Amino acid sequence: MKIGIVGAGIAGRLLAWQMVKKGYQVTLFDKNAFNSEAACSFAAAGILSPLAELEMAEPTIFELGERSIQLYPELIKELDQPVFYRQIGSLVTAHSSDKIELNHFHRMLKHKLADCDDYVQNISVADKEPELAHMGDGLWLTNEGQLDTIGLLNALQQVLLKKDVEWKEQVEVQAIEPGQIKTNAETYSFDWVFDCRGVGSKNELPLRGVRGELLWLQARDVKIDHLTRLMHPRYRIYIVPRPNDIYLLGATEIESEDYSSVSVRSSLELLSAAYSLHKSFGEARIIKQVVNCRPALPDNLPTIELEDGVGRINGLYRHGILLAPAVVKQMMIKFDQAISSQKEGDNAVNS
Ligand SMILES: Cc1cc2nc3c(=O)[nH]c(=O)nc-3n(C[C@H](O)[C@H](O)[C@H](O)COP(=O)(O)OP(=O)(O)OC[C@H]3O[C@@H](n4cnc5c(N)ncnc54)[C@H](O)[C@@H]3O)c2cc1C
Structure with missing residues (x-):
């Protein structure tokens, strides 16, 4: 079967990989x-x-996320090159003047998830991160993980090319219709087509x-090993440790489709919050600034x-x-069902 997929972000690449594993011919x-690293996924x-996402999201995000966390280790094993991945839990803390924020966060999780305390422990921050001992208490989210997104996207690209996926780069698609993908220059025919264009699907979705x-x-004098969130009434941040003293510091969330460079205000807020967490961030070097726009529907849920x-x-x-991974798995289940009913329909006509 010939499958056409538009959009090579995380959704398109993972879907392509599942289709390839089924033996389909994918473009x-x-x-x-x-x-290019311009897709939102690279940001x-x-x-x-x-669990941390659940504070501001629907329970379905928690359920899909838990399923993905179970799927990732197997998925990464299938790729030809190693991808930095670990599931060692994460820390949430707040300055003593902001502990109310931490308590509110915990209350929200308990409100949304009946067995929340199976996944959350009250801890002394020093037990997990000695250099952050001054923060006093914190919450430990036992099940949380992290991975190197760029590493994953590159590893997926490699495996797709190795499996003879036809990758049409720098081709802007104008329309996606049943069995057809149209550019200004050409119309391509497939058995099934999939739209994974993120914000690029605005004409079809709200x-x-x-x-x-x-x-x-890059902060050579900081030793933080776990993903750490700082709760704050205005400037919440997370710090994601990576190998070689690299820390990803994020992220702002601004209701604006603006791809211009990082603003001074956002830099000040992010960096001040990081400095307030650990003074040695003052000597860190800013090695990369990233901006992108997350594709969101009105209910902030996936479709x-x-x-x-x-x-x-x-x-x-x-x-x-x-x-x-969980979303793509759901799509594959729907797809298998659609193919089965198509076959049943064909058999009925033939008989
Ligand atoms: C700063 C930041 C930090 C984030 N951190 C996290 C995180 O830690 N964890 C997490 O789970 N999520 C995180 N996200 C969210 C995550 O990045 C997005 O949810 C995800 O990348 C969306 O993936 P996608 O494949 O749907 O879209 P995209 O990655 O945007 O991919 C869409 C692709 O479609 C292509 N395309 C669009 N239009 C066309 C067209 N007409 N023709 C051909 N191609 C087209 C684009 O070029 C692009 O490659 C973060 C986002 C941002 C901005």
């Missing part, structure tokens, strides 16, 4: 160049935190882009549609890396 279209910090800014720091020969995965919003 992947993207308007960006092959080695992501790679946090896999179903999408908006939600701006996020993130800074990559996984398969109708009239066209599939759509979108609305991954602020948790696309977390949700993608």
Whole structure:
């Protein structure tokens, strides 16, 4: 079967991989160049935190996230190159004047998840992160993980090319219709087509882009090992430790589809909060600044549609890396069902 997929972000690449594993012939279209990091997926910090996300999300995000966390280790094993991934829990803390924020966060989780305390422990921060002992108490989210998003996207690209996926780079798709993908120059025919264009699907879905800014720091004098969130009434941040003293510091969330560079205000807020957490961030070097817009639907929930020969995965919003394996799995279940009913229909006609 010939499958056409538009959009080579996390959703498109993972879907292509599942289709390849089924033995289908896949063509992947993207308007960006092959080695570009312009897709929103490349901006992501790679946090896999179903529980922390639940504070501001629906329970379905938690459920999909938990499923993805179970799927990721197996998925990463299938790839030809190693991808930095770990599930060692995460820390949430606040300055003593802001402990009310931490308590509110815990209350919200308990309110939304009956067995929340199976996943959360009250701890002394010093037990997990000695250099943050001055923060006093914190919460320990036992199940949370992280991965190197760029590493994952590159590893997926490699494996897809090795399996003979036709990757049409720098091809801007104008329309996706049952069995057809249209560019200004050409119309391509497939058995099934899938739209994974993120914010690029605005003509078909009521999408908006939600701006996020993130800074990559190199801080040789900071030793934080776990993903750490700082609760604050105005400037919440997370710090994502990576190998080689790299820390990803993020992320802003601004209701504006604006791709311009990181603003001074956002830099001040992010960096001041990081400095307030650990003074040695003062000597860190800013090695990369990242801006992108998260694809969000009005309810901030993902959509996984398969109708009239066209599939759509979108609305991954602020948790696309977390949700993608479970969302793609749901799409594959729908797809298998659609193929079975198609076959039954064909058999009925033939008999
Ligand atoms: C700063 C920041 C930090 C984040 N951190 C995290 C995190 O830690 N954990 C997490 O789970 N999520 C995180 N996210 C969210 C995550 O990045 C998104 O949910 C996810 O990337 C969405 O993936 P996608 O594949 O749907 O879209 P995209 O990655 O945007 O991919 C869409 C692709 O479609 C292509 N395209 C669009 N239009 C066309 C067209 N007409 N023709 C051809 N190609 C087209 C684009 O070029 C692009 O490659 C973060 C986001 C931001 C901005």
